Amino acid sequence: MQLTPLEPWIAHKIGLTGQQLDIKALQAWQLKKLNETLHLASQKSIFYRRHLQGFPNELGCLSDLQQLPLTSAADLRANPLAFVCVSQDEIARVVTLQTSGTSGLPKRLFFTTDDQELTTDFFGVGMETLTKPGDQILILLPVEKPGSVGDLLRQGLQCVQRTPIPYGPVRDPQDALMQIDRLRIECLVGSPSQVLGLAQRWEAGMHRPRSVLLSTDYVPQAILNTLENSWGCQVFNHYGTTEMGLGGGVDCEVRRGYHLREADLYFEMIDPSSGKLLPPGEYGEVVFTTLTRQGMPLIRYRMGDRSRFIPGQCPCGTQLKTLEHVSGRWEGFLTVGEQILRLSDLDEALFALPGLLDFKATLQGSPGQEELLIEAIWEHEVEDSNAARSLLLELPSLQSVDVRISHRYEPDYPGSLQKRIIHDLRHQLPL
Ligand SMILES: [Zn+2]
Known part of the structure; x- marks a missing residue:
């Protein structure tokens, strides 16, 4: 079983010289970065200056974070600009998320060039689990705009000597299948329903991909089974939302949950009703804090997603946490x-x-x-x-x-x- 490539990457990011991750060193890095983020946000963000008033802006240990108030999607929707910590001309990309349903205002997320590079770096390393150097990877995510999720993935793949083929969301499944066949595509990256659409129309004799990465908030088991049965491929999950900077975590070879960008994001699990921190093993709501983001840091942001940290070590041997695949949302019930x-x-x-x-x-x-x-x-x-x-x-x-x-x-x-x-x-x- 191959160790997740995220572990040596994170070890390197936090300044360790060997490949081995020292968990104490990671925690020390997270605490230092949390404190830097708190200082930045309480000084530069209009929202956090008010939101964190009366709370400590220097944490003595990681568990002190639970004393701070949570940030909700409603806070973000109410006034996205109030979260921004840099001047307008340092913003390289703005993503607007239209809200489904009746809740009204869109969410806006602001990123600097450095913020985007952190994600690009993660995308490249995360893809090493399911691809080999030289593999051709068809990207079925939005690719057109510079800084879009597909564009950052393209750049990340180039950094690890893979060949990205930007395609974009599938509008004509027959055309996408023809490309897969003609270019002998080894790996597909897309949303579950889009990739399902291709697998349903695939015909025996056509080239079949070796691996698939599904990028979304959660993947229905029924879709996973259909993909694995029709193509005999391995399906990996990526957990990432725009709020996380588009990338959050990705499966290792074990594929029982995501390992997370722990040098850039600090994840917690809370009871969705009381807001209290939950121990590993218990199901709760995913909450994260950005550790290295400059444009628009988020502190204890509630994802609404239902999951848990799987207790014990992952069979791949990593010391990183394993977040079980998200199984829906608390807010969506x-x-x-x-x-x-x-x-x-x-x-x-x-x-x-x-x-x-x-x-x-x-x-x-x-x-x-x-x-x-x-x-x-x-x-x-x-x-x-x-x-x-x-x-x-x-x-x-x-x-x-x-x-x-x-x-x-x-x-x-x-x-x-x-x-x-x-x-x-x-x-x-x-x-
Ligand atoms: Zn693992």
């Missing part, structure tokens, strides 16, 4: 009567159906008389709405809900870093 409806439940049921490529879920109606509308995209001529409906009606949370399946919706492009949600329109009905 809807209450239906006394039951909880999760997008992950819908994903596992629907993506197991042959020919279903993607769907959008909307809960509408009024309490006690709810209707779940599924707008699905199917592979040509294999639509099976009855099967989809039967699978959904087996879910306990949908026992008292009217389930309707309609076909086709236009997916949001580029969409690959957009968080998927169940759209809740129950409160928008006229009384």
Whole structure:
């Protein structure tokens, strides 16, 4: 089992001379960088100057961090510019995230050139697990804008002697499959539903990729199984959002959870209701603090994602933490009567159906008389709405809900870093 390449990379980043990571040295680095970040944010960011007032701006140990207040997505949406710690002309890239659903204001994230280089560096090293020097890698993420996720990945791959083929989000699956076949592509990087769309249309005899990296907030097991069964390839997960600077963590060969950019990001697990820190092994909400970001540091930012730190050492031998694959979001759960409806439940049921490529879920109606509308995209001529409906009606949370399946919706492009949600329109009905 090959050690995650993140370990020697992090050891080098924090100034250790050997390949071996000393965990005490990493913790000392994290504490030093946390304190630098606190100083920077409380002096330069209008938001944090107010938010951290009355709290210590010098931590004596890592666990002191839990005394500081959390930062929410709502804080970020309310006034993104108030987070910025540098002058406007030092900002190299602004990413605007439109919010799905009804919550309104977009989120904006600001990055300096140095901030982007940190991510590029991570992307290159992270890809060493699943590719070899000289491999051709098809990038199905947005690539056009300088500093976009696909563009940073392209640069990162070049640094580790791989050959990136920027392609962008798939609009014509047949064309993408032709490229994979013609160029003998070894590895694909894309969002789960896009890569699923390719695997569903793949035909025997065409070239098959050896590995796939799915980049998103979480990957339904049903999609993973379909990819591995049709291509016999290894599927790796990348955990990264724009807030994290586009890259957060990536699977090692063991593929049971992500190892994280621990020299650049400090992760915590909290109880989503009380906000209290949770020990390894317990499921909670992922929270992170940036350690090296200059443009727009984030302190104890709540991701809303549900996961846990897997206790004990990873079989790859690393001393880095292992964050279990994210299994949905705390914030995305809807209450239906006394039951909880999760997008992950819908994903596992629907993506197991042959020919279903993607769907959008909307809960509408009024309490006690709810209707779940599924707008699905199917592979040509294999639509099976009855099967989809039967699978959904087996879910306990949908026992008292009217389930309707309609076909086709236009997916949001580029969409690959957009968080998927169940759209809740129950409160928008006229009384
Ligand atoms: Zn590992």
